[in-house]
Amino acid sequence: MPTKKDKAKEEVAAAPKKEEPKKAVATEEKVEEKKVEAKPAKVEKPKAEKKKKQEKGAHALYKIEGEKATRVRPTCERCGIGYFMADHHNRFTCGHCGFTRYKAH
Numbered sequence: 540m541p542t543k544k545d546k547a548k549e550e551v552a553a554a555p556k557k558e559e560p561k562k563a564v565a566t567e568e569k570v571e572e573k574k575v576e577a578k579p580a581k582v583e584k585p586k587a588e589k590k591k592k593q594e595k596g597a598h599a600l601y602k603i604e605g606e607k608a609t610r611v612r613p614t615c616e617r618c619g620i621g622y623f624m625a626d627h628h629n630r631f632t633c634g635h636c637g638f639t640r641y642k643a644h
């Protein structure tokens with residue numbers, strides 16, 4: 540009697556071991572499919588960022604008030620009219636000559 544029970548236990552124990560390699564192969568295939576699907580989604584994101592950058596241009600530096608066009612940012616004192624200064628949180632900086640004028644608080 541004990542020999543028959545031991546054989547039955549061995550069969551039950553052996554059955555799941557045979558299935559394990561099959562499951563592992565199936566999960567690897569699923570992971571590969573997910574990687575392929577994720578690639579096109581990553582490509583779509585940079586397109587929206589590029590559109591925002593293209594909106595900026597020379598027209599963004601001027602404001603039209605009635606019939607006159609006023610400059611939004613100050614011009615460089617060294618380089619003269621035509622050279623706009625970058626507007627930082629605490630200073631204006633000229634990208635042409637490097638002149639920096641700090642904002643008054």
Ligand SMILES: [Zn+2]
Binds near residue numbers: 615617633
């Ligand atoms: Zn300058």
